[in-house]
Amino acid sequence: MSRIGKAPITIPAKVTVEVLAGNVVKVKGPKGELHQAVDQDIKVKIDGTTLTVERPTEQKRHKALHGTYRALIANMVTGVSDGCVSILELVGVGYRATVTGQVLELALGFSHPVVFVLPTEIKATSAQEKGQNPKITLTSVDKELLGLVCAKIRAQRPPEPYKGKGIKFEGEVLRRKAGKSAAKK
Secondary structure: OOHHHHOOEEOOOOOEEEEEOOOEEEEEEOOEEEEEEOOOOOEEEEEOOEEEEEOOOOOHHHHHHHHHHHHHHHHHHHHHHOOEEEEEEEEOOOOEEEEEOOEEEEEOOOOOOEEEEOOOOOEEEEEOOOOOOOEEEEEEOOHHHHHHHHHHHHOOOOOOOOOOOEEEEOOOOOOOOOOHHHHOO
16 A cells, blocks of 8 residues: 555645646746656545645555655645755865856766756756865756756766765765775685
8 A cells, every 4th residue: 555645735825737738737837847647547636735635446556656756746835945966976086167158077987077967957056165075056947957966966976885985965974995905804
């Protein structure tokens, strides 16, 4: 039984939610506006300041869609009211990040800089404090798009298990391995 799908979503005062024709949910708030097409079997009901997602049967497909759409709509409500923030950390000697407009340029130890063009919905800033690793802060209204872009940036140089060098999320715990010396016993 989906516990996530059953949980009601509280709609903040500044946010309006509508269910349009074709089962499309439109969420509008102070930070922006988002749309999400919902499967025809799943029903979205709005009662004042609470929104609930309901499924017609106990089929495996309906159970999966129930929790998924509830989570997507909850992320949309959070995004248009507060916004979503993700911070990436560059771990490694000489690793740098510069942001000019919607272009993110990364120096990741390759012979060439890695240039990444960001979507217009995402705002990026980079910071380098003395004694700290460089950080890239990405903010957006759309949590789904933000996660996709962060994953693509991280894929340019994922953290390796021996020294931890690479691009990682802030607060991410890496599984570290012992080097060669541990094997000689």
